[in-house]
């Protein structure tokens with residue numbers, strides 16, 4: 001297993017894809033390439049996508065084609081590489097261990113790093129959000145994406161202690177809520193729920209009939225989007241979500 005990232009739900013996710021020899025699959029969150037490598041070892045061909053150049057550099061050999069992009073461009077990518085028919089798509093959402101521990105982009109509240117949190121080419125950094133948003137805007141992010149009770153009072157405290165350029169400065173103000181606040185800001189910076197909502201109809205369009213979509217999520221809001229959006233058109237293969245390491249949840253659907 002690579003030190004870049006230890007995949008969660010590795011076997012379960014790839015089993016749900018029902019990999020068939022020489023069929024085409026898409027790993028839209030390539031990361032350290034663990035899932036892609038297993039798909040290939042079962043005979044599938046993989047087009048891997050990641051918005052983080054570090055993942056692309058690390059995992060080139062784990063897929064047949066690697067593309068640095070946000071997965072919101074899925075349909076364009078499939079057309080450009082003529083990657084048809086698509087028998088399965090995997091999304092393993094969230095961050096890699098490399099991003100948290102080694103990327104020096106401010107994902108960890110325990111390290112002293114620039115307060116950035118961009119996985120790819122997002123328009124804003126976490127520092128810009130905490131330095132520029134109103135108390136109300138910050139409170140919504142902390143409440144919705146961090147599930148922080150008393151989000152408004154934390155938002156007021158953050159605003160009162162401006163300005164921030166490092167993770168340490170923000171963690172000092174957030175105290176025991178640092179982990180949740182950092183998660184919330186990361187989701188906002190990378191528009192993670194927006195990207196998920198945009199990619200689901202594209203997965204529907206590109207999958208062949210009988211093709212599978214497998215999604216691993218780490219946040220209740222992500223899981224809700226997955227459950228609601230896929231059930232509009234996909235046959236759920238997992239009655240309840242499959243629970244995995246690090247609070248992960250897997251759902252799988254078949255295009256009918």
Ligand SMILES: C[S@@+](CC[C@H](N)C(=O)[O-])C[C@H]1O[C@@H](n2cnc3c(N)ncnc32)[C@H](O)[C@@H]1O
Pocket residue numbers: 005006007028029030031032033034035036049050051052055069070071072092093094095096119195
């Ligand atoms: C949990 S890791 C994936 C780990 C991977 N399954 C493995 O086996 O190593 C998530 C990866 O998805 C990427 N990612 C997250 N959101 C993305 C998006 N909207 N578009 C492209 N890549 C994204 C991150 O940069 C990160 O490398």
